[in-house]
Amino acid sequence: MLILKHIFQLTASVIFYFMRFIGLCLYGHTFPKSVGGKYYYMNKWKYLKEFRIWTEDEIEYLKKEYTTKGVNVCAKHLDRSKQSIYKRAAILKLTMSKRVRAQMCSISQDPFKKYVINRDMLINVTTKEAAYVLGLLWADGSLKNGNTSTISIGNKISDMEELTQIFNVLGTWNIRKRHNTLQFRCSDTFLYQHLVDNDYLIKSGAPATKILNNIPIALHRYWWRGYLDGDGCILKNQQKVVFAGTYNQDWSFADYLNIPYTIEQQIMSLYRWSKLKYTKKAAVKQLLDFIYNEYDIDHIGLKRKYIIYQSYYKNK
Numbered sequence: 472m473l474i475l476k477h478i479f480q481l482t483a484s485v486i487f488y489f490m491r492f493i494g495l496c497l498y499g500h501t502f503p504k505s506v507g508g509k510y511y512y513m514n515k516w517k518y519l520k521e522f523r524i525w526t527e528d529e530i531e532y533l534k535k536e537y538t539t540k541g542v543n544v545c546a547k548h549l550d551r552s553k554q555s556i557y558k559r560a561a562i563l564k565l566t567m568s569k570r571v572r573a574q575m576c577s578i579s580q581d582p583f584k585k586y587v588i589n590r591d592m593l594i595n596v597t598t599k600e601a602a603y604v605l606g607l608l609w610a611d612g613s614l615k616n617g618n619t620s621t622i623s624i625g626n627k628i629s630d631m632e633e634l635t636q637i638f639n640v641l642g643t644w645n646i647r648k649r650h651n652t653l654q655f656r657c658s659d660t661f662l663y664q665h666l667v668d669n670d671y672l673i674k675s676g677a678p679a680t681k682i683l684n685n686i687p688i689a690l691h692r693y694w695w696r697g698y699l700d701g702d703g704c705i706l707k708n709q710q711k712v713v714f715a716g717t718y719n720q721d722w723s724f725a726d727y728l729n730i731p732y733t734i735e736q737q738i739m740s741l742y743r744w745s746k747l748k749y750t751k752k753a754a755v756k757q758l759l760d761f762i763y764n765e766y767d768i769d770h771i772g773l774k775r776k777y778i779i780y781q782s783y784y785k786n787k
Contacts, residue, residue, distance in 0.1 A: 523551070525559060533559060541571040542616075553616040561673045572664055588642035590662040596686045599693045600640040603771050605686065606694035607634075609679055610701020614672050620663035625654035626701065630773055634700075637771060675717040678724035695762045696772045705759070705779045711750050712758055718743035728761070730754050756784050 529549055537545055537560050546553045560566075592601045604624070612624045625631070631653035638644050644655040669685060670677040679698075686694055699705075703714045716722070722734055725747060731754045736745045749755050759780045766777050 523555075530559070530563070534563065534565065537565045538568050539571065541567050557614075557616060557667050557672055561667055561670060561677075566668055567664065572661060588644065588657040588659055588662065590659050590665075592641050593662060594665050596690060598640070599690060599769055599771050600637045602686050602690040602693035603637060603697040604641060605682060606697025606699075607701045608666075608671065608697075609674055609682065609694075610698050610703075612671065614663060614666060616663065619658040620660045621656060621658050622663060622666065623654050623656040625649075625652045627651055628653045630700070631655065633773060676719045676721060678721040680724045683724060683727075692762050692764055693771060696766075699762055700773045700776060703776075705776055705783075707779050707783045710752055710755055710783070711748060712755050713749075714747040716745050716747065718745050720745050720747075722747045728758070730758050730761075759784050 532549065533545055533556070536548075537556075542553050542556045542560070545551075546556045549556070592598060593605060596602055596605065608622070608624055611626050612622065615621045615623070628648065628651060635646075638655050642657070644657055647654045647656065666672070669682040670679070671682070679694075683691060683694065698714070699712075702716065703712060705712055718736060718738075722732075722745070725732055730749065731751055733748045733750060734745060735748055737743070749758050763772075763777055763780050766772065
């Protein structure tokens with residue numbers, strides 16, 4: 472039975488990547504994107520360029536020049552997108568010098584820009600709101616570098632409307648409604664690079680250790696509260712807390728909490744994912760007591776999840 476299980480998992484993986492490859496070759500994207508009810512496909516050559524295999528010469532050039540010349544020069548020299556350069560630099564643990572970052576920041580700043588975020592609040596974290604948004608960003612955020620370095624967080628409208636006051640503490644966001652979701656967006660090169668340095672661009676596989684080390688320990692519960700509101704679920708009937716992630720997600724950043732957990736990896740049809748699970752009653756209560764400490768005072772986070780904790784776990 473064990474051999475059959477491995478054969479099934481291998482077959483499912485082969486089919487999964489084969490279907491992605493076919494979709495990529497035919498349409499430029501594995502699945503169609505929907506905008507305004509109409510479907511479209513990305514330019515396939517632009518998309519394939521993103522995933523071109525890195526040569527040893529390219530990697531050596533990036534190691535040698537990225538720190539002193541920055542992402543723009545490297546992207547132009549290697550004929551790659553800035554997003555591709557950022558990702559490879561993050562994997563190689565390369566960072567740009569302060570001088571290069573300052574130059575990029577001065578070029579990108581517009582004194583008349585309508586939407587302005589207080590980037591320092593998210594870089595040098597001292598507030599509950601900033602820690603919470605960084606946790607939510609780890610769950611539901613995305614970074615995109617095209618003409619501008621864009622940071623966005625999106626979720627269903629009712630949840631994001633409830634969180635608007637928290638985002639407003641950090642500045643003025645570009646808010647967009649798309650179908651049943653509400654997105655908070657900002658463009659800031661310096662903040663974008665800070666998030667890249669803390670693995671937000673490769674968060675699908677990397678641990679959250681870097682960003683947690685950048686947040687005062689007293690504010691960690693707010694990062695976890697944001698992460699729970701984005702990718703977490705409190706299963707009241709089964710008395711579990713579950714965080715969802717990619718199949719290769721590194722969950723080691725949860726070790727420092729010293730709360731027992733299990734990791735579950737699943738393959739189903741064309742989808743693969745993993746879960747960080749707290750299943751023991753004592754562990755679930757310990758985690759939620761930590762996350763929701765002082766919620767009744769600060770009211771930061773989704774109230775519907777706090778109500779579940781309050782009804783089933785608090786004072787029990």
